[in-house]
Amino acid sequence: MWVGDECHQHSSIALSEALPAHAKMRLGLSATPKHYLDQTATDQLTGYYGEIVDTYSLSDALRNDVLTPYDYQVVLVDLTEDETEAPGN
16 A cells, blocks of 8 residues: 655656555545646546545634634735746646
8 A cells, every 4th residue: 555645746757756556555645636737747646546535624624623723814826937837836
């Protein structure tokens, strides 16, 4: 069995080549399993780990008292073209 934490990073060339192909059971853990603007990377993760089978939202975590309650102040910021194309995005 293979458990991949922060599996959203496993679509990079270096990490995807290091994933064990022989693992019959695979569990990928990530808060962000779908890549923004990169369907190929998302498809690569789904191809290795399979479809998303469960989710646990921030509201779930707050309701279950596993996160400290606080006020969320979301500020949307658009990336520049260079920032969008930078490795890791």
